[in-house]
Amino acid sequence: MEDTRPVRHVRALFISDVHLGMQTIQVEELLKFLALHxxxxxxxVGDLIDGWRLQKEWNWPPEYDALANLLFAKARAGARLVYLPGNHDEFLRDYLGTYFGGVEIVDRMVHITADGKRYLVIHGDQFDVVVANAKWLAHIGDWAYNFALTVNVPVNWIRRRLGLSYWSLSAWAKRKVKNAVSVMGRFEQALSLEARNTEVDGVICGHIHHATMHHKFGIHYINSGDWVESCTAIVEEHDGAFELIRWKDMSAPPRKRRGLGRLRATQ
Structure with a gap:
């Protein structure tokens, strides 16, 4: 059924970690989201394309072309498109400072909000010790993550049969395994420190597939999450306020929707 909701216009939109090339991702949901925003x-903000996966097995269904065409159509209509490569599409870092089809390719950028706040925008893998110093271990982690996603498929088929909601093994592991929680905390702290050293008011990143907004380290830390499972994005409204959108909640029936995150940059 066609979605008849009005298109929402925002000042800035941040998406990351789509991972085109992986088998179990939410491209169709992203297409629906972009059609309404x-x-x-x-x-x-990095990892739109999963070069690691495509090197092992080429997987490029028509939905991927539809996404590329939609993004280029938005650029032709006047939107500014900025691409900040991540570790999975790091081959694009060979083209930093160039334009391709109206898309700017940069390693990092300072975004200025409507109310004059300054935010460092960066994928964040540069501050991931595992990725930076032990790439072989990062590939093992990538394999484990893909295995968890594969396990999710039959598990959630059974849960749907029982009338239960979606459950994520990988998300559960991130929450429950103390080391994973510690790694995420150190990542957030490192990005917050980099923002402070860059003399900005906050940082907007991706990489760890954990959408959140907080001030735990004295800096407005924002992570846009992913479109592998969680289907999350960050928008800046025309007054400078940021909102964390959980698209699956917005797409769910009203009785199943959870509250959306909204945080003004001045807080």
Whole structure:
């Protein structure tokens, strides 16, 4: 059924970690989301393409072309598109400072909000010790993550049969395994420190597939999450306020929707 909701226009939109090339991702949901959201500036905060996966097995269904065409159509319509490569699409770092089809490719950028706040925008893998110093271990982690996603499929088929909601093994592991929680905390702290050293008011990143907004380290830390499982994005409204959108909740029936995160940059 066609979605008849009005298109929402925001000042800036941030998405990350789509991982085109993986088998179990939410491209169709992202297409629906982008069809209902326009922005003056669209930031792709890394790992739109999963080069690691595509090197092992080529997987490029028509939905991927539809996504690329939609993004280029938004650029032709006047949106500014900024692509900040991550570790899975690091081959694009060979083209930093260039334009491709109206898309700017940069390693990092400072975004200025409507109310004058400054935010460092960066994928964040540069501050991941495992990725930076032990790439072989990062590939093992990538394999484990893909295995968890594969396990999710039969588990959630059974849960749907029983009338239960979606459950994620990988998300559960991140929450329950103390080491994973500690790694995420150190990542957030490192990005917050980099933002402070860059003399900005906050940081907007991706990489760890954990959408959140907080001030735990004295800096406005924002992570846009992913479109592998959680289907999350960050928008800046025209007054400078940021909102964390959980698209699956917005797409669910009203009685199943959870509250959306909204946080003004001045807080």
């Amino acid at each position: 326009d922005a003056d500036t669209i930031y792709i």
